[in-house]
Amino acid sequence: MQSTLAEPLPEAAAAPPRSGPVDYGFLAMAAATAISFIATISVISFRAPVEATMGIVQKIFYFHVPAAYSMYLGAAVCFFGSAGYLARGTRGWDAVAKAGAEVAVVMGFMVLISGPLWAMKAWGVAWTWDPRLTTSMLSVLIYVAYVLLRGFTGDGDAERKFAAALGVLGAANLPIIHYSVQKWGGNHPKVITNGGGGLQHPDMKLALGLGFLSFTLLTVILVWARARMELSSSKLAELEQEALEEGIGGD
Amino acid sequence: MQPLLLLQAPPAPTGTTQSADDRSQAFKPVTGAPEMQSGERLLVIAYMAIWLCVVVLIVLSYVKQVRLDQRIAALGSALERARRDRPSPPSKTDSDGDA
Numbered sequence A: 001m002q003s004t005l006a007e008p009l010p011e012a013a014a015a016p017p018r019s020g021p022v023d024y025g026f027l028a029m030a031a032a033t034a035i036s037f038i039a040t041i042s043v044i045s046f047r048a049p050v051e052a053t054m055g056i057v058q059k060i061f062y063f064h065v066p067a068a069y070s071m072y073l074g075a076a077v078c079f080f081g082s083a084g085y086l087a088r089g090t091r092g093w094d095a096v097a098k099a100g101a102e103v104a105v106v107m108g109f110m111v112l113i114s115g116p117l118w119a120m121k122a123w124g125v126a127w128t129w130d131p132r133l134t135t136s137m138l139s140v141l142i143y144v145a146y147v148l149l150r151g152f153t154g155d156g157d158a159e160r161k162f163a164a165a166l167g168v169l170g171a172a173n174l175p176i177i178h179y180s181v182q183k184w185g186g187n188h189p190k191v192i193t194n195g196g197g198g199l200q201h202p203d204m205k206l207a208l209g210l211g212f213l214s215f216t217l218l219t220v221i222l223v224w225a226r227a228r229m230e231l232s233s234s235k236l237a238e239l240e241q242e243a244l245e246e247g248i249g250g251d
Numbered sequence B: 001m002q003p004l005l006l007l008q009a010p011p012a013p014t015g016t017t018q019s020a021d022d023r024s025q026a027f028k029p030v031t032g033a034p035e036m037q038s039g040e041r042l043l044v045i046a047y048m049a050i051w052l053c054v055v056v057l058i059v060l061s062y063v064k065q066v067r068l069d070q071r072i073a074a075l076g077s078a079l080e081r082a083r084r085d086r087p088s089p090p091s092k093t094d095s096d097g098d099a
Helices: A021-047 A056-088 A091-122 A131-152 A157-170 A173-183 A202-246 B002-007 B020-025 B039-085 B092-098
Strands: none
Touching: A021 A056, A021 A202, A056 A091, A056 A131, A056 A157, A056 A173, A056 A202, A056 B039, A091 A131, A091 A157, A091 A202, A091 B039, A131 A157, A131 A173, A202 B039
């Protein structure tokens, strides 16, 4: 695309090309993610034993915890992208920040849906204002606010900088989520701890490990896809501007 | 004696010896009742919700990316056509140098 235009677009160079090694890398990553998920589901379904007290509903745990970890990953990507945008001001960093926030929202919804379903069985209620639950919901709401801000405001430099500030400040809640359960107690279980955690069977640990691997790959591929989409949007906006200058109207 | 026993009413279930007013104002739980929430059902709902979140994001991203690519390709070719059809400026060497 770029070679067909007489004047190269300044931002177009930042967009990964649609063909060539980048797409093969993307496809390879997608295939690895799919294989990893198949392996994870197989281990969860056929190898990991049913938990003695809670029964089969405990198997929500193998997706709930990796989804929460992926929410942290997405939020961290948003933080670094936002900081990069504030420092450099390039669209590439902005695209990465926006992609990270979107992934954090999706993963956060997974956590907020799967957690209460487990709690209905384990606690008898779907929701309590436990410190970890409350801070997790707050974090999801911060990234929902980020995504809404990007969706409903313009795409100017001021809006991008405001969103970047939100992306940086929003990350401040992440350590609070992690340490809330240790500092303030609450109902939320502390299964993953420095002392080895509460998983009593090797297959339980295997299922959780595969869950982490699958969700890491899924997060990488989703951030990649969403960032590429954002860069394509930027490229399209520049082409539209060029088209207007050339007098090409409408479609 | 046996036929007489068969005609007797079965013993009243526990908790039904109250008056009608008591029954409407005091709810007593049955002990040893089956569980209210099925773990299997909750597990299936949780996994369906998780997959739904992922699939919706992937499908929306794919559809938007395809539309963007089509629009970029259309605009790129339109720009190329417009530049090719544009009447050449008076000083041809200058315009070639700029391009």
